[in-house]
Amino acid sequence: MKKLVSMILILVMALMSIPALAETEAYGGIEGTIYWIGKMYEGDGWMAITDGAKLAAEEMGLDVSFTYPEGGELDVAGQINLVENAINNGAAAICVAPNDSNALVAVCQQVVDAGIPLIMYDTALADPSLQTCFISYDFYKQGVMAADALNEHFDGAEIKVAVINATAGNEAHMNREHGFTDTIAEKYPNITLVGEVLYCDNDSVTAMNQATDLMSANPDLDAIYACNSMAVEGVAPAVLAQGNTVAVVSCDTSDAIVQAIKDGTIVFTSTCAASAIGYLSIVAAAKVLAGEELTDIEWNGQTFPLDTETMTYDSGVYGIDADVVNDESMTYLFRPLTWFDTYEGWEW
Structure with a gap:
């Protein structure tokens, strides 16, 4: 248990202490709109993922449209419609967390056929060959x-x-x-x-x-x-x-x-480091649109490695029990939204 707490503490202190990298400021000239499609906007985890993506968009000066299927995680048809709308609106890039890994393959094939970079996050697509990269955890x-x-x-x-x-x-x-x-x-x-x-x-x-x-x-x-x-x-x-x-x-x-x-x-x-998933999804989309090769991404003192064989970024998994939740220094991990309450300049 002491080892678990020590590992978590290292992550938490990194998240708390170091500002976002200035490298993100170089992408404000990217043209077009990135469409970021979530599963739902309920629960601390999903709100933190969304806020991480919004923070990246703000820091990088990007035009990002944030949308969610009306019926939440069960609304597969609604999510497919959102992807279709993004294609029809000429999206510069599309970031999607699929509600159904198989059901979204066909519409994601349309994304690729349209020449639009496809960033998958949280949940993988059943056909990983379609995605430019994938950001999630195990x-x-x-x-x-x-x-x-x-x-x-x-x-x-x-x-x-x-x-x-x-x-x-x-x-x-x-x-x-x-x-x-x-x-x-x-x-x-x-x-x-x-x-x-x-x-x-x-x-x-x-x-x-x-x-x-x-x-x-x-x-x-x-x-x-x-x-x-x-x-x-x-x-x-x-x-x-x-x-x-x-x-x-x-x-x-x-x-x-x-x-x-x-x-x-x-x-x-x-x-997981929920906010990092959202943040990395936008950074990855911006790098692709800027014509850069995807590599490891650093944010707030932590390096998120890219598996170049699967083109996957891993945000990590962390265990939480009574020892962790009774340690106030761990709040930023088990209450992810509180991280944004203390982030300088954060107004979402």
């Missing part, structure tokens, strides 16, 4: 970390765990699910999965009802793994209402998740 690793943390919490004892995921068509959510279930199957014969994986359609009320039903039908249930913020924000209060007799492991952070960790309901979650 969702599968989050599932692995959750399984490891669960086993450690119970000291390797025999336990039963259920899984509540968000959506079945979202690559990020499925990787989190498979990272967890694969790790249990490969490493932990002492952990038994109860029933089928449930999907809450990214709705916290549905997740709450599913968790309540699971605990009623399985009085010997020891734990629930919730794969994203919307799922765990429903699972945690359901478990709390039952007296915290079931341990919860999850992914993502928010004020509600942090409080549930402090209450002892959630024993572990994980997160």
